[in-house]
Amino acid sequence: MEFLPSSISIGGATFLALIGTMVAGHRFGRARLRRQPGESESVGHGTIEGAVFALLGLMLAFSFSGAASRFADRRELITTEANAIGTAWLRIDLLPAASQPAIRNAFRQYVDARLSVYQQPADSVAVARGAQASNTAQATLWRLVVDAVSTPDGQRAITTVIPAMNDMFDMATTRMMAMEVHQPVLLYAIMLVLMLIASFISGIAMAPNPRVSAVHAVVFALTLALTTWLTLDLEFPRRGVLRIDKYDHVLTDLRADMNRVP
Secondary structure (H helix, E strand, O other): OOHHHHHHHHHHHHHHHHHHHHHHHHHHHHHHHHHOOOHHHOOOHHHHHHHHHHHHHHHHHHHHHHHHHHHHHHHHHHHHHHHHHHHHHHHHHHOOHHHHHHHHHHHHHHHHHHHHHHHOOOOHHHHHHHHHHHHHHHHHHHHHHHHHHOOOOOHHHHHHHHHHHHHHHHHHHHHHHHHHOOOOHHHHHHHHHHHHHHHHHHHHHOOOOOOOOHHHHHHHHHHHHHHHHHHHHHHOOOOOOOOOHHHHHHHHHHHHHHOOOO
């Protein structure tokens, strides 16, 4: 299933659930008032309500802040990997001239494999296939570089080319791990439960009124539902509305520049 329709459905379902829970809380509160007219003035209710809403606010802030931070980190990693690839590419000039054409060709294949990983984000099978192709291209490139620096003419480049290659390969691993790091599903479940509890309590608080305030109910439910949807959208920056795909041009431009070198 496509991510965007799913995330919108989750946001819509959350909105409807919060409205329904608030209406249920209001009916519960009205029924309780009919049985115990003075119940709404009981001491301690405000403390409990405040604690629930404070915990909900903390969970929302934690979830949104974490998703936004991971979004920014993934965007920054694009530039970092591009810089590492660009540095390693330039240092090929330090290798023996006879070995450079084969290494540059393997280097281009490696970058193509890396790009294929990021261009197929929604399909786990395609990502796995791209990662395997990347590992294969990495092994080929590494073997060629090691062979080149093992020659008498290439030994002087060991301290410059090898570290650059290692940094480039390390960045690939870092980005792969960044793609897999997400907030645990359990935290989303706890946040949803807290939202429902807060909505139910809000309905009870409106029990002295004959009807639920439509404006307050919609604003409350819509705010929480939008926050939930936006958090999910930031958590998967290559599948939703807020995307980091446009920053891939740093790598694609670099790949295009490689074609200008024999």
